[in-house]
Amino acid sequence: MTEEPKILAEVRVEGQQHIGENVLDVQDLKVWFELRRFGFARTGFVHAVDGVTFQLKRGEAIAIVGESGCGKSSLMKTILGLNEITDGDIYYNDMHLNEMDKKTLRWYRSTQIGYVQQDPYGALPPFMTVRRILEEPLVVAGFTDKDKRLEQIRQVMKEVRLIPVDDYLNKFPHQISGGQQQRVVIARALIQAPEIIVADEPVSMLDASVRVEVLKLMRALQENYNISFIYITHDLSTVRYFSEYIFVMYAGRFAEKAKQHDLLTNPKHPYTYALLTATSEPEYENSLGFKEVPPGEPPSLVKPPKGCRFHPRCKYAIAGVCDSEVPPDFHVEEGHEVACWLYDERYEEPDFSE
Numbered sequence: 001m002t003e004e005p006k007i008l009a010e011v012r013v014e015g016q017q018h019i020g021e022n023v024l025d026v027q028d029l030k031v032w033f034e035l036r037r038f039g040f041a042r043t044g045f046v047h048a049v050d051g052v053t054f055q056l057k058r059g060e061a062i063a064i065v066g067e068s069g070c071g072k073s074s075l076m077k078t079i080l081g082l083n084e085i086t087d088g089d090i091y092y093n094d095m096h097l098n099e100m101d102k103k104t105l106r107w108y109r110s111t112q113i114g115y116v117q118q119d120p121y122g123a124l125p126p127f128m129t130v131r132r133i134l135e136e137p138l139v140v141a142g143f144t145d146k147d148k149r150l151e152q153i154r155q156v157m158k159e160v161r162l163i164p165v166d167d168y169l170n171k172f173p174h175q176i177s178g179g180q181q182q183r184v185v186i187a188r189a190l191i192q193a194p195e196i197i198v199a200d201e202p203v204s205m206l207d208a209s210v211r212v213e214v215l216k217l218m219r220a221l222q223e224n225y226n227i228s229f230i231y232i233t234h235d236l237s238t239v240r241y242f243s244e245y246i247f248v249m250y251a252g253r254f255a256e257k258a259k260q261h262d263l264l265t266n267p268k269h270p271y272t273y274a275l276l277t278a279t280s281e282p283e284y285e286n287s288l289g290f291k292e293v294p295p296g297e298p299p300s301l302v303k304p305p306k307g308c309r310f311h312p313r314c315k316y317a318i319a320g321v322c323d324s325e326v327p328p329d330f331h332v333e334e335g336h337e338v339a340c341w342l343y344d345e346r347y348e349e350p351d352f353s354e
Contacts, residue, residue, distance in 0.1 A: 020093065020094065021057055021058065022055045022056060022057055022058075022091075023056055023057065023058045023092070023093060023195050023196060023228045024055065024056035024079070024090070024091070024092060024196060024228065025055050025056075025089075025090070025091040026052060026053060026054050026055070026079070026088070026089070026090050026091075027053055027088055027089040027090075027091075028051055028052075028053055028087070028088040028089070029049055029051070029052045029053070029075070029078065029085065029087075029088035029089070029090060030047075030049060030050055030051060030052075030085075030086045030087040030088050031048050031049035031071075031074050031075070031078050031083050031084075031085060031086050032045040032046060032047055032048065032050075032086040033045060033046040033048060033074075035302065044302050044303070045302070046301050046302055047252050047301045047302075047304055048071045048074035048075075048252055048301060049071045049074050049075050049078065049252050050071075050251075050252035050253055050301075050304070051088075051252075051253055052075060052088075052249075052252075052253065052254055053254075054247060054254070054257065056196070056228050056230065057228065058195070058226060058228055059222070059223075059226035059227065059228060060228055060229075060244055060245070061219070061222050061228070061229040061230075061231060061242055061243045061244055062229070062230055062231065062243055062244065062245045062246070062247060063231040063232075063233060063239040063242065063243035063245070063246045063247070063260075064076075064230065064231070064232050064233075064247050064249055065233055065234065065235075065236055065239060065246055065247070065248050065249065065275070066234060066248060066249035066250055067234055067250075067275075067298060068234060069298055069301070070249045070250055070251060070252070070298065071249060071251070071252040071253075071301070072232050072249050073200060073232065075249070076198050076200055076230065076232050078090070079113070079196075079198060079230065080109065080113060080115060080198060081097065081100075081105050081108060081109050081113075085097070085098050092108060092112065092113075092196075095108075110137065110140065110141055110192070111141060111192045111194060112194050112195055112196065113194050113195070113196045113197070113198065114188075114189030114190060114192075114194040114196070114197040114198070115189055115197070115198050115200070116182075116185050116186055116189050116197060116198070116199040116200065116202045116218075117185055117200060117202075118200045118201040118202065118204055118205060119205050120173075120178060120181035120182040120184070120185045120205065121173060121174075121178070121181055121205075123185050124173040124181060124184060124185065125173075126172065126173055126174060127172075128172070128173075129169065129170050129171060129172055130157075130162075130168050130169055130170070130171055130172075130173075130176075130184055131150075131153060131169045131170060133173075133184060133188060134153045134156065134157070134184070134187055134188055134191055135149055135150075135153060137188065137191050137192060138152060138153075138191060138192070141192060152191065153169075153191070156187045156190050156191050157169075157187055159187070159190065159221060160183040160184075160186050160187045160190070160217060160221075161183065161217065162180065162183050162184070162187065168180070168184075178205065178206050178207065178210065179206055179207075179210040179213065179214060182202060182203075182205075182206060182210075182214055183214070183217070185202075186202075186214075186217070186218065186221075190221065193225070194227070195227065195228060196227070196228045196229075196230065197218075197222075197227055197228070197229050197230070198229075198230045198232070199218065199229060199230070199231050199232065200232045201232055201233050201234070201235075202214065202215075202218070202231075203215060203238060204233070204234075204235065211238060212238075212241060215238060215241040215242045216241060218242060219241065219242050229242070229243075231243055235279070236264070236275055236276055236279045237279050239260065239264075240260060240264060243260050244259065244260055245257065245258065245259055245260060245335075246258060246259075246260050246263045246264075248263070248269065248271065248272045248275065250271050250298070250309060250310055251298060251299050251301060251304055251309035251310070252301055252304065252309070253309060253339065254329075254339065255269045255271050255272060255310065255338070255339055255340070256268055256269040256271075256272045256336075256337065256338045256339070256340075257329075257336070257337045257338075258333075258335060258336040258337070258338075259335050259336070262333065262335070262336050263336075264276065267352070268332055268336065268338040268340065268343065269310075269338045269339070269340050270294075270310065270314050270315070270316050270340070270342075270350065270352070271294070271310045271313075271314075273352045274293060274294045277293070278293050294310075294313040294314070294315075295313055296312060296313045299312065305323070306323060306324055307321070307322050307323045307324045307325050307326060307327075308322045308323075308325075308326070308327050308339070308340065308341065311323050316342055316350045318341055318342070318347065321341050322341050325341070327339045327340055327341045330343040330344065
């Protein structure tokens with residue numbers, strides 16, 4: 001039987017001895033979904049993730065940003081061990097995710113990585129109280145001592161500031177607010193003290209007044225317990241509250257990777273610049289006119305365009321290059337990479353202000 005749980009702080013202190021600096025290493029990951037006609041005739045593949053590489057350090061928070069349909073949720077589900085890997089590798093510490101047997105994969109999913117869903121109301125069973133919702137992962141993991149389980153639940157509820165604890169333990173999800181529901185979802189992700197937490201647009205369903213509060217809560221938990229966070233979002237206005245690095249994703253690939261401040265103040269890829277330009281800020285000047293956005297729609301991931309996948313919408317595209325050759329990652333500054341032919345030494349860098 002599994003060893004009885006300890007409170008969150010104690011578990012995190014004991015978990016500091018690991019192999020290597022990176023807790024997660026993703027190498028040239030591809031996740032393709034097969035399309036079939038009439039159930040048996042193969043008609044192609046959806047290239048949801050198509051050659052993604054990145055590393056996640058211990059205690060680091062990264063944000064993966066992109067518009068709907070870019071592949072960020074497929075990437076997240078693959079990291080969670082829910083999608084099958086088509087090609088490439090994912091390493092958790094020194095373990096190869098591709099080669100985990102069922103028992104090891106279950107251990108990884110249930111204790112080593114947590115998941116914060118987008119819709120808190122849909123993520124919480126309506127027939128369970130808060131106590132039962134938080135107790136369920138411990139029961140599944142084999143913790144048999146009820147008193148120890150309750151101690152763990154009380155501790156994690158204090159961590160997410162659901163206090164006084166006794167006021168929430170026996171409530172059902174519909175009896176608490178949206179912000180409080182999301183705190184329960186975060187508490188459930190934390191209950192077994194995972195090394196990694198994946199947060200899939202955790203504030204998109206919340207009121208604007210609650211969003212920053214929830215992001216700051218997750219940031220405090222990340223810093224206090226050295227948890228590695230992957231924050232999935234389409235909203236660049238929130239990433240400044242919760243990430244050291246930002247990875248911009250477009251049509252199944254990373255377009256740009258940089259430190260948070262560098263990317264927000266000095267974007268290099270035309271798509272990143274377009275995303276920042278389209279970001280709404282509560283300022284009077286933004287109400288005076290329309291913002292320029294790239295023409296067209298994101299490409300089909302069944303038949304993605306050749307070369308740079310953004311070239312059909314890019315006004316800076318170089319004919320004969322961007323539409324035929326896949327751009328490599330150019331190192332434009334320390335810790336700043338951009339997959340764009342405009343940063344090849346043969347061409348002049350673009351001036352987005354023109």
